[in-house]
Amino acid sequence: MRKKIWSPLTATLMAIIMNSCANQGHKEYASYEQYPTPRGESLTEMEYRRDTTRFTLWAPTAEEVRVRIYDEGDGGETIQIAKLLPHDDGTWTTEVAGDLAGKFYTFNVKIDQQWQGPTPGISARAVGVNGKRGAIIDWDTTNPEGWGDDRRPPVASANDMTVIYEMHHRDFSISPSAGIRNRGKFAALTERGTRSPEGLATGIDHLVELGVTHVHLLPSFDFASIDETRLADNRYNWGYDPQNYNVPDGSYATNPYDPATRIREFKLMVQALHRAGIRVVMDVVYNHTASLDGSNFERTVPGYFYRHKADGTPANGSGCGNETASERAMVRRFMVESVSYWAREYHIDGFRFDLMGVHDIATMNAIRQALTRIDPTICLYGEGWAAEAPSYPADSLAMKANVARMPGIAVFSDELRDGLCGPVSKPAEGGFLAGTPGCEMSVMFGIAGAIRHPQIDMDSVNYTQVAWAAQPTQMIAYVSCHDNLCLADRLRASLPRATPEELTRLDKLAQTVVLTSQGTPFIFAGEEVARSKQGVENSYQSPDAVNAIDWHTLATQADLNAYYRGLIALRKAHPAFRLGDAELVRQYLEFLPTDGTGLIAFRLKDNAGGDTWNNIIVAFNARTTNARLAVPVGKYTVVCKEGAINPDGLGTYTGEEAIVAPQSALIMHGN
Numbered sequence: 001m002r003k004k005i006w007s008p009l010t011a012t013l014m015a016i017i018m019n020s021c022a023n024q025g026h027k028e029y030a031s032y033e034q035y036p037t038p039r040g041e042s043l044t045e046m047e048y049r050r051d052t053t054r055f056t057l058w059a060p061t062a063e064e065v066r067v068r069i070y071d072e073g074d075g076g077e078t079i080q081i082a083k084l085l086p087h088d089d090g091t092w093t094t095e096v097a098g099d100l101a102g103k104f105y106t107f108n109v110k111i112d113q114q115w116q117g118p119t120p121g122i123s124a125r126a127v128g129v130n131g132k133r134g135a136i137i138d139w140d141t142t143n144p145e146g147w148g149d150d151r152r153p154p155v156a157s158a159n160d161m162t163v164i165y166e167m168h169h170r171d172f173s174i175s176p177s178a179g180i181r182n183r184g185k186f187a188a189l190t191e192r193g194t195r196s197p198e199g200l201a202t203g204i205d206h207l208v209e210l211g212v213t214h215v216h217l218l219p220s221f222d223f224a225s226i227d228e229t230r231l232a233d234n235r236y237n238w239g240y241d242p243q244n245y246n247v248p249d250g251s252y253a254t255n256p257y258d259p260a261t262r263i264r265e266f267k268l269m270v271q272a273l274h275r276a277g278i279r280v281v282m283d284v285v286y287n288h289t290a291s292l293d294g295s296n297f298e299r300t301v302p303g304y305f306y307r308h309k310a311d312g313t314p315a316n317g318s319g320c321g322n323e324t325a326s327e328r329a330m331v332r333r334f335m336v337e338s339v340s341y342w343a344r345e346y347h348i349d350g351f352r353f354d355l356m357g358v359h360d361i362a363t364m365n366a367i368r369q370a371l372t373r374i375d376p377t378i379c380l381y382g383e384g385w386a387a388e389a390p391s392y393p394a395d396s397l398a399m400k401a402n403v404a405r406m407p408g409i410a411v412f413s414d415e416l417r418d419g420l421c422g423p424v425s426k427p428a429e430g431g432f433l434a435g436t437p438g439c440e441m442s443v444m445f446g447i448a449g450a451i452r453h454p455q456i457d458m459d460s461v462n463y464t465q466v467a468w469a470a471q472p473t474q475m476i477a478y479v480s481c482h483d484n485l486c487l488a489d490r491l492r493a494s495l496p497r498a499t500p501e502e503l504t505r506l507d508k509l510a511q512t513v514v515l516t517s518q519g520t521p522f523i524f525a526g527e528e529v530a531r532s533k534q535g536v537e538n539s540y541q542s543p544d545a546v547n548a549i550d551w552h553t554l555a556t557q558a559d560l561n562a563y564y565r566g567l568i569a570l571r572k573a574h575p576a577f578r579l580g581d582a583e584l585v586r587q588y589l590e591f592l593p594t595d596g597t598g599l600i601a602f603r604l605k606d607n608a609g610g611d612t613w614n615n616i617i618v619a620f621n622a623r624t625t626n627a628r629l630a631v632p633v634g635k636y637t638v639v640c641k642e643g644a645i646n647p648d649g650l651g652t653y654t655g656e657e658a659i660v661a662p663q664s665a666l667i668m669h670g671n
Contacts, residue, residue: 032304035060036090037329043337045121046105048136053100055082057107057121058330059300060090064110067094068118073104073128073135073257074229104133109300116299122334124244124296125341126259129229131222131244135259142263144271152349153277155213155377158408158473159580162572163515164281165207166216166481167525169252170236174544177551178202186220186252186265190272198555206554208276210528210561211568214379215273216281216352218482220266222247224290225541228256236547238482238540239283240354241290241320245338270347281350281379282342286326286335287358287386288318297324305331307391317358319387326359327392335363336370343374356382357399358390361406364398368408381476381520384411404470410520412476415462416446420479420510421490427537430494432622433506437597443620444591444600449518450475451582455591471582475519479510480527485537487511488530502624504530505663508563508643509620512665515567516577516618518585528564529553559643566645570667573647575609576616584609593630598623599660603632613669621660629658629666640667 047054055067069080084092106118120134173180173188179195182188194203219239228250248266250256289295297305307315307325317323342348371378384400400411419442422431432439441460449472458465469475480487491503514521526549533539536546571577588608592601601619621627633656637649642661660666
């Protein structure tokens with residue numbers, strides 16, 4: 001939950017809007033469903049040419065629409081005003097003669113004799129400082145050298161997503177210990193050769209060393225909470241308060257006043273990551289806007305883009321004061337075009353949907369289909385829940401329970417997360433890692449990829465009684481993310497008496513479960529160096545002192561970092577851990593019998609997935625004592641034990657009973 005303060009319309013005003021929509025504008029409509037939709041394939045609102053600029057705005061209920069031209073992106077007087085002409089598809093257009101490159105603009109819509117207020121439109125692609133005005137730019141100036149040759153790093157299929165690394169631009173690079181010049185900026189992820197004070201790789205080089213295949217960037221579009229004219233104030237926000245969905249945020253640019261800079265630097269960042277072999281996932285937040293009253297949506301087509309309760313008040317499935325109405329034709333079209341635009345123009349390789357459960361299933365499937373047409377390897381996943389019950393039928397929402405009806409879309413598994421760590425809402429209560437009885441089946445459910453498996457007793461799984469994933473690639477496996485406590489803080493909260501050595505062992509154990517599960521592994525930036533946020537659970541606007549990653553820990557947590565590298569390399573090298581198909585998981589993944597609480601084991605048999613290893617035995621012991629595990633008789637090579645990993649082997653074992661060290665994982669394979 002983001003604890004932000006919003007300013008929604010009053011219930012009375014919303015009732016007026018909803019009840020009188022038929023009288024708004026130059027035409028009458030009995031319902032939102034009757035609003036006309038634009039012809040053509042794009043919602044582009046500003047098309048620049050050297051001799052003229054064309055402006056287009058969808059505003060079907062408007063009586064009049066004007067566009068104002070300015071010299072400045074913020075402040076200054078209007079230098080020109082032009083009226084737009086209406087069309088029967090709900091759009092208004094005009095052309096303004098002359099070379100307007102470097103100028104700025106706003107639309108203003110009149111409804112019921114009232115001007116709604118200036119807006120850059122709903123689909124602005126370039127803006128001035130703080131995003132209040134659209135920018136007129138020559139788009140060719142935004143492409144870095146070699147952009148036309150940029151290519152997505154090869155990924156054969158969804159099961160080849162070895163690990164997703166979730167990061168916030170500022171967290172990752174703001175500390176002086178990162179050794180990065182452009183700290184807290186898009187450009188930070190273009191610098192190579194950066195080092196910590198101890199000489200260890202940071203920045204993009206660290207990601208390469210770690211083995212990351214996908215970087216998940218927290219919101220990078222233009223959000224409202226940071227004043228880009230006062231960046232010296234060093235204010236912080238996660239960015240889940242959307243303002244302009246199709247523009248990179250200016251606070252992460254080296255010059256927020258120049259509209260082309262943020263665009264060019266974002267592309268340079270993507271290009272640098274691609275050259276390093278890393279794909280880029282963008283966190284998108286279409287479920288709500290930073291505010292309702294005064295939003296670009298509301299100033300353009302009042303009421304249309306949002307859901308409302310029966311009494312006319314704004315619905316609040318986002319928990320942030322409003323929820324968008326994805327099921328409406330133009331909202332769906334806006335979302336489809338927006339993600340397609342990022343994929344095409346910025347070469348984005350994937351999208352993570354914030355509170356995806358607010359959106360309807362049909363819209364999410366339409367987005368998946370549009371991205372597949374661009375590139376079927378573009379990934380799509382999201383939170384399969386909402387903050388509050390959305391004002392839309394539950395059986396039609398993109399909730400976790402309905403993910404089987406959304407092929408090619410994945411959701412996070414809170415069953416695995418809380419099975420390992422304990423209830424997220426009760427940090428002091430532990431799960432499997434803390435030795436709490438009854439958590440084993442929830443962890444096993446996550447290991448299998450949230451699919452139906454003959455050895456999973458769904459009655460013993462937390463939060464769900466039905467296996468919701470049709471394929472294991474529809475499950476995101478994780479133990480922590482930007483929300484709630486990070487892993488190191490969660491372990492301290494549930495095990496306050498644990499020694500540093502025990503906490504490190506349990507950290508390794510948790511991520512071994514994640515990286516050997518059949519879902520898609522996801523780690524939070526800095527977990528590989530035991531990152532702490534000082535116990536702050538909702539750090540969305542906490543200072544850098546709380547959120548920044550201290551890269552000195554690359555040296556102090558070298559053993560933990562090396563273990564993460566080993567886990568990722570192990571998963572990359574062995575397809576048995578990422579079979580990618582539910583039938584193959586049911587055929588080759590077999591859970592082994594254990595003697596009770598705190599011990600889980602499975603084997604991947606018969607060269608699963610064409611693996612070079614035959615029978616792979618994986619065991620997790622959360623107990624504080626050794627555990628005995630019966631295994632099929634054979635000769636095994638041990639590759640992980642007692643908190644160490646070496647794919648080439650840590651020794652051999654022959655017999656029918658293995659010993660699993662306390663609070664650690666054992667992985668071995670038959671030849």
